[in-house]
Amino acid sequence: MSNRKIVITQNLKQEYIEKIKDIVPDWDVIVSKEPAVWKEHAQDAEIIAGWRKELADYCLAPESNLKWLQTWSAGVDSLPLERLQSKNIRVTSANGVHAYPISETIFALMLGLTRKIHTYVKNQQTKTWDHAHLSLEIHEKTIGVIGVGEIGKETAKIAKAFGMTVLGVRHSGKPSDYVDEMYTPDQLDQVLPKCDYVVVTLPHTPETHHLFGVQQFKHMKPSAFFINIGRGEIVVEEELIAALQEGTIAGAGLDVFETEPLSSESPLWEMDNVIITPHTSGATEHYNKRVIENILIPNLRTYLNGQTPSINLVNFRKGY
Numbered sequence: 001m002s003n004r005k006i007v008i009t010q011n012l013k014q015e016y017i018e019k020i021k022d023i024v025p026d027w028d029v030i031v032s033k034e035p036a037v038w039k040e041h042a043q044d045a046e047i048i049a050g051w052r053k054e055l056a057d058y059c060l061a062p063e064s065n066l067k068w069l070q071t072w073s074a075g076v077d078s079l080p081l082e083r084l085q086s087k088n089i090r091v092t093s094a095n096g097v098h099a100y101p102i103s104e105t106i107f108a109l110m111l112g113l114t115r116k117i118h119t120y121v122k123n124q125q126t127k128t129w130d131h132a133h134l135s136l137e138i139h140e141k142t143i144g145v146i147g148v149g150e151i152g153k154e155t156a157k158i159a160k161a162f163g164m165t166v167l168g169v170r171h172s173g174k175p176s177d178y179v180d181e182m183y184t185p186d187q188l189d190q191v192l193p194k195c196d197y198v199v200v201t202l203p204h205t206p207e208t209h210h211l212f213g214v215q216q217f218k219h220m221k222p223s224a225f226f227i228n229i230g231r232g233e234i235v236v237e238e239e240l241i242a243a244l245q246e247g248t249i250a251g252a253g254l255d256v257f258e259t260e261p262l263s264s265e266s267p268l269w270e271m272d273n274v275i276i277t278p279h280t281s282g283a284t285e286h287y288n289k290r291v292i293e294n295i296l297i298p299n300l301r302t303y304l305n306g307q308t309p310s311i312n313l314v315n316f317r318k319g320y
Contacts, residue, residue: 047303101281156176196224
């Protein structure tokens with residue numbers, strides 16, 4: 001009888017591979033980003049960590065042995081969720097791994113726009129000494145965190161160090177530490193007029209698709225900044241561009257876009273009131289360590305005990 005298999009479609013340090021092998025000493029553990037290494041094992045794998053679109057041909061076939069998929073990303077909107085659900089394959093995400101790096105990026109964008117750091121960087125390139133009408137500060141302003149999950153909670157915590165008032169929006173409406181007032185998604189239009197900064201940390205689901213458009217930007221203050229590190233499809237990009245061009249809102253910090261890479265023809269590239277990052281807000285030196293030690297290994301222990309992995313178990317109905 002052949003050994004049980006786990007395929008990890010990432011390049012890992014040997015110390016992490018050994019930690020996994022210590023838990024499943026009798027399993028075949030295949031670790032590599034290269035499809036040539038793992039593709040002959042994919043159909044037999046009981047567990048796969050790290051989704052690749054090429055895996056669908058192997059893992060969703062009738063003879064596939066896959067029982068549990070651990071993603072290497074927090075978002076699961078690019079996965080064939082309906083097909084995975086129909087085969088009763090459990091899916092767990094890497095949600096929570098990004099709380100530190102993404103919250104840091106959020107504040108980098110907020111502070112950059114507030115203190116005009118992006119303007120000064122451009123001026124430095126042309127050796128231009130110019131005040132650029134700098135006047136704003138972030139202390140004691142109001143931030144709206146749209147999506148109070150792990151990233152939203154960390155963002156709210158940091159906001160308190162600046163003496164900010166924190167308004168939160170989450171599906172359950174349940175209170176959370178560091179959030180002064182919590183609202184539900186149907187109250188979004190009540191929240192937006194109060195905010196100096198609107199930060200989107202939502203996943204992309206049918207409910208959040210194009211959640212932000214012309215009406216939402218009109219509800220915001222003309223002095224407010226819009227930060228999106230969730231998913232580009234949450235925003236009607238053309239309407240965001242119009243809001244920025246017409247002064248409906250003051251500026252935006254954007255890490256995600258409806259189409260990626262962002263087209264070189266997009267007006268966003270040339271806007272003085274926009275900071276663009278290339279979907280890198282979650283990048284961190286500790287990424288693999290956190291996925292493995294905080295999520296994969298605890299879930300693997302649970303799985304070996306005959307139970308469903310519980311950390312970040314994806315709700316197929318909700319889409320996250």
